[in-house]
Amino acid sequence: xxxxxxxxxxxxxxxxxxxxxxxxxxxxxxxxxxxxxxxxxxxxxxxxxxxxxxxxxxxxxxxxxxxxxxxxxxxxxxxxxxxxxxxxxxxxxxxxxxxxxxxxxxxxxxxxxxxxxxxxxxxxxxxxxxxxxxxxxxxxxxxxxxxxxxxxxxxxxxxxxxxxxxxxxxxxxxxxxxxxxxxxxxxxxxxxxxxxxxxxxxxxx
Amino acid sequence: xxxxxxxxxxxxxxxxxxxxxxxxxxxxxxxxxxxxxxxxxxxxxxxxxxxxxxxxxxxxxxxxxxxxxxxxxxxxxxxxxxxxxxxxxxxxxxxxxxxxxxxxxxxxxxxxxxxxxxxxxxxxxxxxxxxxxxxxxxxxxxxxxxxxxxxxxxxxxxxxxxxxxxxxxxxxxxxxxxxxxxxxxxxxxxxxxxxxxxxxx
Numbered sequence: 496x497x498x499x500x501x502x503x504x505x506x507x508x509x510x511x512x513x514x515x516x517x518x519x520x521x522x523x524x525x526x527x528x529x530x531x532x533x534x535x536x537x538x539x540x541x542x543x544x545x546x547x548x549x550x551x552x553x554x555x556x557x558x559x560x561x562x563x564x565x566x567x568x569x570x571x572x573x574x575x576x577x578x579x580x581x582x583x584x585x586x587x588x589x590x591x592x593x594x595x596x597x598x599x600x601x602x603x604x605x606x607x608x609x610x611x612x613x614x615x616x617x618x619x620x621x622x623x624x625x626x627x628x629x630x631x632x633x634x635x636x637x638x639x640x641x642x643x644x645x646x647x648x649x650x651x652x653x654x655x656x657x658x659x660x661x662x663x664x665x666x667x668x669x670x671x672x673x674x675x676x677x678x679x680x681x682x683x684x685x686x687x688x689x690x691x692x693x694x695x696x697x698x699x700x
Numbered sequence: 701x702x703x704x705x706x707x708x709x710x711x712x713x714x715x716x717x718x719x720x721x722x723x724x725x726x727x728x729x730x731x732x733x734x735x736x737x738x739x740x741x742x743x744x745x746x747x748x749x750x751x752x753x754x755x756x757x758x759x760x761x762x763x764x765x766x767x768x769x770x771x772x773x774x775x776x777x778x779x780x781x782x783x784x785x786x787x788x789x790x791x792x793x794x795x796x797x798x799x800x801x802x803x804x805x806x807x808x809x810x811x812x813x814x815x816x817x818x819x820x821x822x823x824x825x826x827x828x829x830x831x832x833x834x835x836x837x838x839x840x841x842x843x844x845x846x847x848x849x850x851x852x853x854x855x856x857x858x859x860x861x862x863x864x865x866x867x868x869x870x871x872x873x874x875x876x877x878x879x880x881x882x883x884x885x886x887x888x889x890x891x892x893x894x895x896x897x898x899x900x901x
Contacts (some may be wrong), residue, residue, distance in 0.1 A: 514857075
């Protein structure tokens with residue numbers, strides 16, 4: 496690589512660290528046949544260019560002076576690089592990706608469908624319930640149910656338990672009932688009987 | 701930079717096909733950013749180069765599994781953080797109290813511990829570098845100085861600089877390169893002298 500080419504290569508590195516190289520220029524930079532010495536020089540130049548930027552921004556620090564690119568380059572030179580293994584790993588990765596894409600597509604298709612089905616079911620259930628509530632036939636109740644009759648009608652329809660008893664017998668039974676349930680009465684003095692007062696009045700003539 | 705991710709992905713694919721030179725380019729581009737990230741985790745600045753080196757070697761070995769779902773720099777930053785944490789554990793030190801995530805670390809400014817230097821000589825060297833670069837920039841022709849300042853200080857893309865300076869992108873690229881080249885003429889001897897002194901001691 497002559498001086499002119501070397502200068503062009505360094506200019507490309509200058510543009511590269513600013514993300515101002517296009518794909519073709521990257522390819523040409525990678526395609527250049529450079530010696531190990533030139534590679535080291537390029538590493539140093541790039542580090543110094545970064546350093547210049549840091550200094551101009553007032554961000555120069557110890558970290559700005561770290562340059563391990565040559566060491567990394569050397570370490571990777573001795574790295575056992577199995578291209579076949581690498582290609583297989585990439586291929587497996589791509590296959591996994593394509594399979595995942597299918598399931599992802601299936602999931603993306605099924606998820607809104609299930610959502611719509613659930614929403615439709617809820618809507619149908621609500622419509623049916625409302626229609627049933629508003630329908631006149633909904634007044635029909637089960638035989639054992641008291642139905643929608645008002646409380647007054649229930650009382651009116653109620654038949655006496657035993658009509659055959661006379662009023663005296665009924666009173667006696669009632670007294671017996673009260674006596675037997677006196678312990679549940681709120682007032683112990685009257686033994687559960689409803690107190691009553693007999694008021695006697697005299698009219699003065 | 702809009703094409704950063706596509707360029708990185710193209711380089712990654714080249715590496716996956718066995719091109720180590722493509723990995724060299726990735727190292728060139730991200731070495732400084734990874735170094736700064738790692739320096740935020742490690743208390744001892746002299747440990748930074750080893751951890752950065754480990755990070756890139758681990759990344760190279762893991763590249764067959766990189767599918768490009770995330771950007772390359774996000775991926776390698778995660779490796780760098782894990783490597784730094786593992787280093788702290790192996791050195792039986794406590795990690796920094798504040799947990800730093802990738803994005804947080806990117807957003808952080810230069811903090812005090814980042815300003816620590818491995819040796820007093822490195823601190824002196826950094827001061828000298830700063831002075832020399834400032835002098836070199838002040839001696840640049842105006843068009844070169846403007847181009848490099850817009851790029852490095854304002855962070856403008858080449859397209860934006862071309863619009864600002866009303867010149868073709870190729871001219872911007874050339875001016876920035878010539879500015880760097882001129883500054884580097886002052887910087888390189890300084891670093892060589894430091895390396896020579898360190899080597900001799």
